Amino acid sequence: MGLCLSLALAQGGIPVCLIEQLGDHNLLEQVPRAGTNHPATLEMYQRIGLYDRLAPRGIVAPVFHYWDRHESRLIAAFDHVHLKDDTAFPFVLQCERIKIVEEAMVLAKIHPLIDLRLLTQFTGFAQDADRIVARVADPAGDEEAIEGAFLVGCEGARSLVRKEMGTLFEGFTYSDRTLNIEVAYDFRQHGYAERNYISDPDEWSNLFHWKGPPDRWRVHFPTAPGDDPEAITKPEALQARLQRFLATGRDFTIVASNLYTVHQRVANKFRIGRAILAGDAAHVNSPIGAMGLNSGVHDAFNLADKLIAILRGEAGDDVLDRYERQRRHVALAHTQAQTIRNKRLLAERDPAVRRRNHDELARTAEDPARAREFLLRSSLIASLREADAIA
Numbered sequence: 001m002g003l004c005l006s007l008a009l010a011q012g013g014i015p016v017c018l019i020e021q022l023g024d025h026n027l028l029e030q031v032p033r034a035g036t037n038h039p040a041t042l043e044m045y046q047r048i049g050l051y052d053r054l055a056p057r058g059i060v061a062p063v064f065h066y067w068d069r070h071e072s073r074l075i076a077a078f079d080h081v082h083l084k085d086d087t088a089f090p091f092v093l094q095c096e097r098i099k100i101v102e103e104a105m106v107l108a109k110i111h112p113l114i115d116l117r118l119l120t121q122f123t124g125f126a127q128d129a130d131r132i133v134a135r136v137a138d139p140a141g142d143e144e145a146i147e148g149a150f151l152v153g154c155e156g157a158r159s160l161v162r163k164e165m166g167t168l169f170e171g172f173t174y175s176d177r178t179l180n181i182e183v184a185y186d187f188r189q190h191g192y193a194e195r196n197y198i199s200d201p202d203e204w205s206n207l208f209h210w211k212g213p214p215d216r217w218r219v220h221f222p223t224a225p226g227d228d229p230e231a232i233t234k235p236e237a238l239q240a241r242l243q244r245f246l247a248t249g250r251d252f253t254i255v256a257s258n259l260y261t262v263h264q265r266v267a268n269k270f271r272i273g274r275a276i277l278a279g280d281a282a283h284v285n286s287p288i289g290a291m292g293l294n295s296g297v298h299d300a301f302n303l304a305d306k307l308i309a310i311l312r313g314e315a316g317d318d319v320l321d322r323y324e325r326q327r328r329h330v331a332l333a334h335t336q337a338q339t340i341r342n343k344r345l346l347a348e349r350d351p352a353v354r355r356r357n358h359d360e361l362a363r364t365a366e367d368p369a370r371a372r373e374f375l376l377r378s379s380l381i382a383s384l385r386e387a388d389a390i391a
């Protein structure tokens with residue numbers, strides 16, 4: 001989020017100081033994480049010159065599937081072609097966060113208005129009516145105070161800016177953790193699309209394709225609250241789980257695996273004076289539906305336009321309250337509500353409810369008008385339109 005915001009601000013003529021604790025040597029060593037980029041997000045990347053850098057590194061995926069694992073059948077196929085009149089990008093781009101960071105960093109490094117400080121730790125801030133001062137420390141522990149007009153906390157779920165603002169991070173944490181296994185295996189030969197949501201009362205899953213090398217598919221599985229993390233991530237346990245998912249009789253080539261905790265939380269304030277939150281610092285949600293990174297990018301562009309207007313003297317600070325009203329509404333009414341619903345749908349245990357949900361999905365996918373409405377919501381275009389209407 002920090003990179004998108006900085007690029008949008010700098011391209012609007014606003015000088016930015018971007019603080020990042022990681023350095024060139026370890027920035028790309030992170031878990032790839034988010035990777036499904038929705039159409040409206042692609043439009044935003046295009047605005048800052050990022051889309052053309054990402055497209056060759058990603059997979060264009062117009063269609064996504066819902067599967068019933070219990071009955072081994074495809075429930076519904078949704079095609080973004082129904083959004084052809086709503087967006088210039090009627091597809092998602094499967095391109096992981098780490099590639100987005102790498103490409104955006106190239107653009108940030110060459111922009112004369114971006115003062116990029118890698119290997120720099122943000123440690124706190126103080127503000128008055130006119131200025132805000134951020135405290136940062138270099139790897140040797142030497143401290144520096146950086147003065148500016150605004151401070152935007154884009155430092156993820158554990159945001160220090162949020163803690164120092166004294167805002168609450170309201171919501172809950174799922175008791176079960178999600179297991180993510182990346183395998184080099186082409187699931188398309190079994191009829192899967194590049195992006196699949198798979199319902200099963202015993203073990204729901206998600207299956208996504210990423211461009212290599214090596215070409216990889218990420219499979220998400222739920223785990224039980226009492227599971228021993230070490231035992232369930234042993235290679236033989238991962239292989240057994242994958243064979244239960246798809247019995248090939250041969251070991252899968254496992255590229256990576258990790259276990260993560262899923263939170264559904266939204267900050268009760270996105271702004272206190274000159275300190276503002278965006279992205280995971282402001283809201284976190286389950287990855288089912290690919291909304292975390294996307295809604296964070298949408299925060300960044302909404303905020304960039306408002307900060308540019310304020311700093312050019314074209315708007316007052318009160319537009320930042322509108323930012324909070326718009327983006328907090330989206331976090332609560334769209335990202336949270338939809339991701340909670342998505343998980344419930346995939347994990348539903350009642351056979352009658354499952355049948356009803358699946359029939360409803362199938363009918364929606366088959367009717368072009370209803371499919372478009374569904375896709376407007378799932379791709380967050382509806383959330384942006386709704387936010388635009390908030391005064």
Ligand SMILES: Cc1cc2nc3c(=O)[nH]c(=O)nc-3n(C[C@H](O)[C@H](O)[C@H](O)COP(=O)(O)OP(=O)(O)OC[C@H]3O[C@@H](n4cnc5c(N)ncnc54)[C@H](O)[C@@H]3O)c2cc1C
Nearest residue numbers: 001021034035036122155156279280287290291292293294
């Ligand atoms: C396994 C997994 C899969 C996911 N899949 C999806 C998906 O398919 N689609 C989707 O939309 N979302 C997905 N998400 C969520 C998505 O990754 C996040 O929403 C997104 O990365 C948030 O971006 P951010 O910039 O707000 O925070 P982050 O990506 O967490 O970035 C924060 C940055 O701030 C830096 N930082 C932190 N603290 C400090 C400090 N004190 N000083 C200096 N720098 C600091 C960090 O090093 C980091 O570079 C997934 C998440 C996980 C865990």
